[in-house]
Amino acid sequence: MTSPPSAQAAAQAEAVVAVRDVHYAIGGRQIFAGLDLTVRRGRITAIMGPSGGGKTTLLKLITGQITPDRGSVQVFGQDVAALGRGALYALRQRLGLLFQNGALLTDMDVFDNVAFPVREHSDLPEALIRKLVLTKLQAVGLRGAAHLAPAELSGGMARRVALARAIVMDPEVLMYDEPFVGLDPISLGVILRLIKQMNTALGITSIVVSHDVQELATIADESYLLLEGRVAVAGTPEELRTSQSPAVHQFMTGSAEGPVAFNYPAPDYATQLLAEDDE
Amino acid sequence: MSNSVRGNYLLEGLRRLGSVALFLLQLLAGSLPALTRPDLLLKQIYNAGARSLIIIMLSGLFVGMVLGLQGYDLLQRFGSEEALGIAAALGLLRELAPVITALLFAGRAGTALASEIGLMRATDQLTAMEIMAVDPLRYVAAPRFLGGVIAMPLLTAIFSVIGLYGAQLVGVQLMGVDRGVFWSQTQGAIDLHDVSEGMVKSLVFGVACSLIAVHEGYHAEPTAEGVGLATTRTVVASSVLTLLLDYVLTAAFL
Numbered sequence: 001m002t003s004p005p006s007a008q009a010a011a012q013a014e015a016v017v018a019v020r021d022v023h024y025a026i027g028g029r030q031i032f033a034g035l036d037l038t039v040r041r042g043r044i045t046a047i048m049g050p051s052g053g054g055k056t057t058l059l060k061l062i063t064g065q066i067t068p069d070r071g072s073v074q075v076f077g078q079d080v081a082a083l084g085r086g087a088l089y090a091l092r093q094r095l096g097l098l099f100q101n102g103a104l105l106t107d108m109d110v111f112d113n114v115a116f117p118v119r120e121h122s123d124l125p126e127a128l129i130r131k132l133v134l135t136k137l138q139a140v141g142l143r144g145a146a147h148l149a150p151a152e153l154s155g156g157m158a159r160r161v162a163l164a165r166a167i168v169m170d171p172e173v174l175m176y177d178e179p180f181v182g183l184d185p186i187s188l189g190v191i192l193r194l195i196k197q198m199n200t201a202l203g204i205t206s207i208v209v210s211h212d213v214q215e216l217a218t219i220a221d222e223s224y225l226l227l228e229g230r231v232a233v234a235g236t237p238e239e240l241r242t243s244q245s246p247a248v249h250q251f252m253t254g255s256a257e258g259p260v261a262f263n264y265p266a267p268d269y270a271t272q273l274l275a276e277d278d279e
Numbered sequence: 280m281s282n283s284v285r286g287n288y289l290l291e292g293l294r295r296l297g298s299v300a301l302f303l304l305q306l307l308a309g310s311l312p313a314l315t316r317p318d319l320l321l322k323q324i325y326n327a328g329a330r331s332l333i334i335i336m337l338s339g340l341f342v343g344m345v346l347g348l349q350g351y352d353l354l355q356r357f358g359s360e361e362a363l364g365i366a367a368a369l370g371l372l373r374e375l376a377p378v379i380t381a382l383l384f385a386g387r388a389g390t391a392l393a394s395e396i397g398l399m400r401a402t403d404q405l406t407a408m409e410i411m412a413v414d415p416l417r418y419v420a421a422p423r424f425l426g427g428v429i430a431m432p433l434l435t436a437i438f439s440v441i442g443l444y445g446a447q448l449v450g451v452q453l454m455g456v457d458r459g460v461f462w463s464q465t466q467g468a469i470d471l472h473d474v475s476e477g478m479v480k481s482l483v484f485g486v487a488c489s490l491i492a493v494h495e496g497y498h499a500e501p502t503a504e505g506v507g508l509a510t511t512r513t514v515v516a517s518s519v520l521t522l523l524l525d526y527v528l529t530a531a532f533l
Binding site: 063065089090092093095097099101103104105106116117120121165169 | 412
């Protein structure tokens with residue numbers, strides 16, 4: 001494994017997640033073909049790439065929801081695919097994942113949603129759970145919404161509640177799946193600041209999966225750009241911006257023309273338009 | 280239909296049967312921990328049982344009343360209309376109450392279970408639980424399964440009682456069968472065997488209907504169409520299986 005130049009200075013930091021030569025295909029479509037990347041403790045690592053490029057699949061591999069066809073995914077030094085159910089659940093208690101849609105449990109209110117993991121995994125007295133939950137809800141600015149049902153929340157609010165739930169067990173690694181999609185500028189700014197704050201104040205290692213290049217550039221320590229099932233380029237956001245690679249340049253500038261195919265494979269445009277209708 | 284296509288259908292059927300059987304084992308394993316969570320279990324017994332009460336009681340009343348009318352009409356041809364109580368009670372306890380309760384349960388509670396769990400799957404709630412190291416099979420599926428299994432015999436018993444009251448209402452109040460004869464004949468003719476036949480049937484139907492509903496919901500495609508299909512399958516499979524099992528159990532009890 002070759003470390004990106006910028007990461008070499010921080011190479012002493014422990015690798016929390018190590019993805020090595022991962023191959024993964026689903027339904028005959030190759031998602032990963034030799035993916036290699038490292039997430040180091042205490043840093044914000046951005047995983048960027050086009051839609052359908054396997055960013056969410058990567059999170060599923062890290063949390064052990066799926067196993068790679070080849071290669072290994074190590075989290076805290078443990079091979080995720082080799083873990084039994086008990087060990088996998090123990091590992092997951094050290095991880096947090098913020099779902100794109102929040103994935104709040106719809107049969108309980110906001111307070112109970114945030115309290116859910118604590119009640120399931122600890123015997124803390126209810127009074128203490130209440131304080132803990134209110135603290136986390138205050139952190140995302142939704143202490144006043146504790147009594148609301150998930151159906152009464154806007155998309156941005158639901159995601160903030162889900163963030164409170166993801167941090168209530170104080171995970172060591174927090175993963176964000178497309179945290180900026182569909183947010184208004186205020187919510188977006190708040191989420192960005194929260195990711196940064198949780199990283200600096202609590203030392204939580206963060207993995208942010210997104211295609212919002214500009215937002216990520218402001219907070220990420222390291223970035224990986226995934227193209228065609230592998231890491232196209234790794235480095236600081238600045239290094240990605242100044243990269244000479246045509247594919248990286250196309251992604252960073254948002255151009256439809258370039259080595260990354262924007263159009264779904266189709267027969268020749270003119271031929272198809274001018275073809276005689278047989279029916 | 281070519282042999283290979285027939286073979287594929289057969290294989291697919293076997294695969295589904297195997298998947299349901301495996302799921303039942305997982306549910307049973309998850310049911311033990313679920314028994315230690317009375318809060319979760321009580322909520323599901325309430326959802327599957329108490330919320331089905333109105334439809335069960337109404338149906339029981341009307342089925343009993345129809346039994347009263349038809350039974351009286353038939354029995355009076357032989358001059359034995361006093362036997363109306365026995366006919367109604369036996370028909371209800373052994374056959375009609377468990378079967379109709381199961382069919383109504385599949386339509387009311389079964390569809391609710393399948394669509395609720397299917398939607399939880401479609402909106403990533405089950406995945407979120409997995410990520411939070413909470414087994415959705417134990418937290419979501421097992422309590423709902425157990426709740427259904429416990430609710431079904433209770434609902435069947437209520438159906439029987441209300442049905443018998445409905446038959447009495449028509450037979451005694453409307454058709455003029457003697458009240459004392461109606462009840463004393465019923466009391467004399469019904470023994471524990473008849474009651475236990477109905478209860479065993481309702482327990483088996485409870486396992487079958489709850490298993491199908493929870494299985495279909497849990498394995499639904501995470502789309503609107505998938506959840507709809509899971510709900511439809513729940514009603515169809517539960518109804519057919521209930522009637523099939525009813526024949527097998529009736530043959531076993533006779």
